[in-house]
Amino acid sequence: MKKIIATTLSVLLSATTAQAANVTLLNVSYDPTRELYKDINNAFAAQWKQKTGDTVTVNMSHNGSGAQSRAIIDGLDADVATLALAYDIDAIASKAKLLPGDWQKRLPQGSTPYTSTIVFLVRKGNPWKVKDWPDLIKPGIHVVTPNPKTSGGARWSYLAAWAYAEKAAGGSKEKAKEFVAQLYKHVPVLDTGARGATTTFAQRGIGDVLLSWENEAHLALAEAGGDKYQIVYPSNSILAEPPVAMIDKNVDRHKTRAVAEAYLQFLYTPQAQEIEAKDYYRPRDQSILKAHRAQFPDLPLYTIDDVFGGWTKAQQVHFSDGGMFDQIYKPGQ
Amino acid sequence: MGFTLFYLSAIVLIPLAALIIRPWEPGFADFWKEITAPRVLAALKLSFGASAIAAAINGVFGLIVAWVLVRYRFPGKKIVDALVDLPFALPTAVAGIALSALYASNGWLGGPLEKAGIKIAYTPRGVIVALIFIGLPFVVRTLQPVLSDLSRDSEEAAATLGATRFQTFRRVILPTLAPTLLTGTAMAFARAVGEYGSVIFIAGNLPMVSEITPLLIIIKLQEYDYAGAAAIGVVMLAVSFVFLFALNALQAMVSARR
Numbered sequence: 001m002k003k004i005i006a007t008t009l010s011v012l013l014s015a016t017t018a019q020a021a022n023v024t025l026l027n028v029s030y031d032p033t034r035e036l037y038k039d040i041n042n043a044f045a046a047q048w049k050q051k052t053g054d055t056v057t058v059n060m061s062h063n064g065s066g067a068q069s070r071a072i073i074d075g076l077d078a079d080v081a082t083l084a085l086a087y088d089i090d091a092i093a094s095k096a097k098l099l100p101g102d103w104q105k106r107l108p109q110g111s112t113p114y115t116s117t118i119v120f121l122v123r124k125g126n127p128w129k130v131k132d133w134p135d136l137i138k139p140g141i142h143v144v145t146p147n148p149k150t151s152g153g154a155r156w157s158y159l160a161a162w163a164y165a166e167k168a169a170g171g172s173k174e175k176a177k178e179f180v181a182q183l184y185k186h187v188p189v190l191d192t193g194a195r196g197a198t199t200t201f202a203q204r205g206i207g208d209v210l211l212s213w214e215n216e217a218h219l220a221l222a223e224a225g226g227d228k229y230q231i232v233y234p235s236n237s238i239l240a241e242p243p244v245a246m247i248d249k250n251v252d253r254h255k256t257r258a259v260a261e262a263y264l265q266f267l268y269t270p271q272a273q274e275i276e277a278k279d280y281y282r283p284r285d286q287s288i289l290k291a292h293r294a295q296f297p298d299l300p301l302y303t304i305d306d307v308f309g310g311w312t313k314a315q316q317v318h319f320s321d322g323g324m325f326d327q328i329y330k331p332g333q
Numbered sequence: 334m335g336f337t338l339f340y341l342s343a344i345v346l347i348p349l350a351a352l353i354i355r356p357w358e359p360g361f362a363d364f365w366k367e368i369t370a371p372r373v374l375a376a377l378k379l380s381f382g383a384s385a386i387a388a389a390i391n392g393v394f395g396l397i398v399a400w401v402l403v404r405y406r407f408p409g410k411k412i413v414d415a416l417v418d419l420p421f422a423l424p425t426a427v428a429g430i431a432l433s434a435l436y437a438s439n440g441w442l443g444g445p446l447e448k449a450g451i452k453i454a455y456t457p458r459g460v461i462v463a464l465i466f467i468g469l470p471f472v473v474r475t476l477q478p479v480l481s482d483l484s485r486d487s488e489e490a491a492a493t494l495g496a497t498r499f500q501t502f503r504r505v506i507l508p509t510l511a512p513t514l515l516t517g518t519a520m521a522f523a524r525a526v527g528e529y530g531s532v533i534f535i536a537g538n539l540p541m542v543s544e545i546t547p548l549l550i551i552i553k554l555q556e557y558d559y560a561g562a563a564a565i566g567v568v569m570l571a572v573s574f575v576f577l578f579a580l581n582a583l584q585a586m587v588s589a590r591r
Contacts, residue, residue, distance in 0.1 A: 188455055204440075321556055321561065329372065329540035329541055
């Protein structure tokens with residue numbers, strides 16, 4: 001009996017010491033979050049070490065949001081998914097059943113610790129005098145935005161344009177369809193992802209306006225030294241909510257549930273919210289958002305629920321096979 | 334024999350069989366609707382058309398490059414010879430980004446060309462340029478060994494019999510090289526049809542205009558439309574197979590006539 005207790009104890013002890021060594025998490029994210037999560041992961045690792053003594057390493061995988069969602073469905077071992085839009089995590093829940101369908105209710109604010117919006121990046125001096133959405137269909141102007149079929153950010157851009165046209169004075173769904181169709185006639189290049197579009201606009205000199213994530217636009221501005229481009233805020237835009245979720249089946253298999261949960265909750269702490277603001281994501285924390293007001297101008301932002309009735313519906317109406325976006329490119333239109 | 338069969342099955346046949354089974358799941362009518370959609374047809378036309386043009390250009394210039402590398406001695410020849418392989422080794426995305434930087438309207442080549450009224454990057458022409466780049470080594474590398482083995486006797490004989498240089502090329506050299514040239518060109522073509530990485534960066538990717546078929550497959554996958562993606566894949570496979578089969582037959586015919 002004594003022997004059994006002794007071995008049990010030693011097994012327990014060795015188990016705890018083994019645990020105290022190293023934990024790894026895989027965060028599968030979308031394209032423009034590289035800088036953000038590099039900073040977040042360092043801060044979280046330091047905090048976790050202090051709290052538990054464990055060393056946590058968060059590995060990152062970046063790609064287009066839709067591609068990442070598909071990769072997780074097909075078996076990429078993500079502990080957490082931090083994607084560009086809720087539909088891509090919904091798909092993981094509905095198609096591979098790796099997490100419950102009501103995942104968005106598990107964390108505050110619909111599981112989106114930070115938000116962003118869609119802005120215009122124009123060349124210095126704003127030669128086309130772009131001020132608002134209607135300016136994007138001036139004759140001869142070129143607009144760069146990625147393909148909404150392959151890019152999450154591009155879906156938000158498309159929906160922002162649509163919401164503007166539908167909600168403007170005298171607007172309607174028909175007017176919105178016409179406006180968006182007009183807009184895409186001014187797009188000379190459809191890149192597959194947000195980073196690709198930024199490169200096309202910034203490095204290749206294509207286009208007069210880049211429809212961009214607010215954080216991507218600030219980054220492009222900072223990289224160029226601030227004298228090549230400027231950001232234009234339209235009269236309204238969309239509240240882009242990039243959600244985060246733990247992939248239950250994977251964390252249970254990896255035995256990383258506790259640290260994955262802590263990681264996602266960490267994103268809501270004042271420390272992380274400050275980092276998010278620094279990397280140009282709008283923090284949910286109102287006081288921190290106010291402190292960075294100069295960087296995040298206040299503008300009316302439509303939500304996907306208000307204008308489109310949620311992501312599932314928006315995806316089906318606009319981006320499915322034969323949906324609104326495909327109709328724009330039907331020949332003879 | 335058994336090993337060969339097992340190896341071929343594991344590496345080639347089973348993945349292809351999986352691809353061929355997939356698109357029939359929703360039924361033949363859906364398959365037909367899928368592959369005859371105007372956008373799919375436009376993409377197929379672009380992919381096969383651009384690949385054929387690129388392969389033809391590679392056939393002509395690949396032969397010249399191979400000829401020069403085999404028949405002439407010049408300083409730096411070894412380096413040029415090694416350069417030919419670069420498109421094999423370079424990650425295709427790197428090639429695509431380099432080409433789009435070069436041919437964009439603010440690039441070294443794109444700028445002057447655009448002044449002359451020719452737009453390359455972000456048009457179907459960009460697709461052809463990228464496909465020429467990745468296809469060149471196939472033609473050069475298949476021709477080189479045959480060219481080295483080609484004895485000069487018959488050329489000299491032709492010359493003493495009073496043939497002009499063009500006649501010698503047309504009647505003596507080309508018939509000997511034709512089967513190999515066809516093989517190399519066919520390989521360049523096959524490679525070009527499936528190319529994704531380098532084309533994406535220079536094509537512009539506009540539906541109906543500059544959207545290649547592999548990108549359309551990726552888009553279908555993004556919509557979780559696996560059957561649709563597989564349907565387009567099967568069409569590409571079938572067309573490529575028929576084309577390569579015809580080329581092989583042609584090659585056999587040419588060799589037999591010699």
